[in-house]
Amino acid sequence: MARGQYVDDLPSRSQIFEFWKDRIVNAVRWIDWGEPGCWACGFYYGRKYDIKRSDASWDEILRCWDRIPLQRCHIVARSLGGADDVSNLYLLCRECHDRMPNTSIPEIFFEWARAQSWNAREDAKYRDAMRAFGVDEALLPELYRVMNSENFKAWSDGKRGLHWPQSNYAPVSSRLTPATTFGLAVYYLRSFERSRPNADATCRTSPTRRLGKPTRLRKLTTRCI
Numbered sequence: 001m002a003r004g005q006y007v008d009d010l011p012s013r014s015q016i017f018e019f020w021k022d023r024i025v026n027a028v029r030w031i032d033w034g035e036p037g038c039w040a041c042g043f044y045y046g047r048k049y050d051i052k053r054s055d056a057s058w059d060e061i062l063r064c065w066d067r068i069p070l071q072r073c074h075i076v077a078r079s080l081g082g083a084d085d086v087s088n089l090y091l092l093c094r095e096c097h098d099r100m101p102n103t104s105i106p107e108i109f110f111e112w113a114r115a116q117s118w119n120a121r122e123d124a125k126y127r128d129a130m131r132a133f134g135v136d137e138a139l140l141p142e143l144y145r146v147m148n149s150e151n152f153k154a155w156s157d158g159k160r161g162l163h164w165p166q167s168n169y170a171p172v173s174s175r176l177t178p179a180t181t182f183g184l185a186v187y188y189l190r191s192f193e194r195s196r197p198n199a200d201a202t203c204r205t206s207p208t209r210r211l212g213k214p215t216r217l218r219k220l221t222t223r224c225i
């Protein structure tokens, strides 16, 4: 046993994988043995955990499944009498583990698991960031134009940081969070409008655009033409 290694009574990830690999299609979805990902939302951990060779031995495949940072989750919680058995364990990313239903009825878990989508969840995070900064659909084209402009890229250089996920969380690599991207673009738009000396003369206000609180509304709904 390696020093510091956590030991528990749960079956290993590879043991859980071996049990579910031929059953999982009926339960939730098809699992790619060579590209391990979350068994609910489908989150893919990246090439780091892939099985690179098509002729990989079964032992190599199992070792890969033991390395992946998926969490072993009880379908029926221990507190509700769920066993520490492979048939009651499932491999989920940390985010799915946090969100999953805890009941004594397995069907509820599987119905929930089938409905998960990492893409849909990411979309929700974008929408949450939009809401936080008061961005509505109508303003998106303008924000994307700002984000893609050379001026914005130069201005935001050094102002945006990559977020490193907490250990075992779903995203395993650093990334720009949606809140970073939208926050900077909205801030830039506000500053840009404020910095124009003749904003009233050169810009018009669109009544259909809403952005932010009333005090911010005027500046952010002002569109340069």
Ligand SMILES: [Zn+2]
Binding pocket: 038, 039, 040, 041, 042, 043, 092, 093, 094, 095, 096, 097, 170
């Ligand atoms: Zn997941």
